[in-house]
Amino acid sequence: YGPENxxxxxxxxxxxAELKPLAEDIYGAVPRRGDLKARKWPPVQAxxxxxxxxxxxPKVSQASWSRTWLGVAMGADDAExxxxxxxxxxxxxxxxxxxxxxxxxxxxxxxxxxxxxxARGIVAINATPAPGVSVAAIExxxxxxxxxxxxxxxxxxxxxxxxxxxxVSAVCTRDNQMRLAEWYGERLTAGQTVQQIEGWEDRIRAxxxxxxxxxxSRYLAGTNYVDAVLLPExx
Numbered sequence: 001y002g003p004e005n006x007x008x009x010x011x012x013x014x015x016x017a018e019l020k021p022l023a024e025d026i027y028g029a030v031p032r033r034g035d036l037k038a039r040k041w042p043p044v045q046a047x048x049x050x051x052x053x054x055x056x057x058p059k060v061s062q063a064s065w066s067r068t069w070l071g072v073a074m075g076a077d078d079a080e081x082x083x084x085x086x087x088x089x090x091x092x093x094x095x096x097x098x099x100x101x102x103x104x105x106x107x108x109x110x111x112x113x114x115x116x117x118x119a120r121g122i123v124a125i126n127a128t129p130a131p132g133v134s135v136a137a138i139e140x141x142x143x144x145x146x147x148x149x150x151x152x153x154x155x156x157x158x159x160x161x162x163x164x165x166x167x168v169s170a171v172c173t174r175d176n177q178m179r180l181a182e183w184y185g186e187r188l189t190a191g192q193t194v195q196q197i198e199g200w201e202d203r204i205r206a207x208x209x210x211x212x213x214x215x216x217s218r219y220l221a222g223t224n225y226v227d228a229v230l231l232p233e234x235x
Contacts, residue, residue, distance in 0.1 A: 002033035009187050011181040018150040027097055044120040046070060047224035056231040062108070063135050065125035067143070068226045069219055072220060074190040075115045080203045081215035082123065086114045087162040088124050088154050088212070094161065097125065100145045106133055110142065118190040123219050150221050166204055 008027065010019055010038035047070070072079050090097045090112020101107035113127040125146060154162070173179045187197045 002036055003030055004036045009181040009185040011177040041119050051226045052227040056233040058233040060232045064128045064230045065135050066140050066228045068122050068124040069125040071114050071121040073120050075192045078215045079210040081207045082114045084162050085212040085216040088111050088158045089149055096145050144223045150217050153209050157185040159209055
C-alpha cells in the first residue's frame with residue numbers, strides 16, 4: 001500500500017480549499033512506493049456443483065440455515081434490480097419470507113440480501129426454524145417462497161415499497177458523515193465514477209417488475225449454491 005493506490009474521502013462541512021492544505025500536511029509527507037502495480041483480481045468462477053456445509057457447536061442454542069449464490073460486482077448492470085428483488089423477498093417485516101415464515105410461526109428469523117463487492121458478490125437467504133420445526137422443513141418452505149416469487153414476480157405495491165425502503169436507507173446513509181464517506185470510498189476503489197455513484201438512486205427508481213423477475217431468475221434459479229447449516233451440538 002502507498003499513496004499510489006490510496007483514495008482519501010472526506011465528508012463534512014469543509015471546502016476543497018480548506019481541505020487541500022490539511023491533506024497535504026497529513027498525507028503529503030508519505031513517500032511514494034514507486035513499485036506498486038495495479039492489482040488484477042482473478043475472475044470469480046461459478047460453482048461446479050452445489051455444496052452443503054454443516055457445523056455443530058455447544059454454544060449454539062438454535063439451528064439456522066442459509067443458502068448463498070454468486071451475485072454481482074459493484075456497478076454491474078443487474079445490481080439495482082437484484083437489490084430491489086432481494087428487498088421484496090427478504091428485506092424485513094413486510095418481505096415475503098417474513099410473512100410466510102415468521103408470521104406463520106415457522107421461523108423466528110428470516111431474511112435475504114444482495115451484497116456487492118469489487119469482484120462478484122453474493123446473494124443469500126436465511127432462516128432460523130421455530131421450536132419444533134426442522135432445518136429440512138424450513139429450507140423447503142423458504143425455497144418454496146423463493147420459487148413462487150421467481151414465478152410470479154413482485155406486485156406493484158411490493159415494487160413501490162421496496163424502492164422507497166431502499167431510498168430511505170440511502171437518505172440515512174447521507175445523514176451520517178462517516179457512512180457517506182464509506183459509501184463513496186467503497187465504490188471509488190471498486191472502479192466506479194462519482195457520476196455512477198450519484199446516479200444510483202435514479203437507477204433504483206427505474207427498476208421494473210420485469211427487471212426484478214429477469215434478474216432474480218438469472219442468479220437464483222438453476223445455478224449452483226452453498227447451503228450452510230449451523231446446529232446445536234448433540235448432547
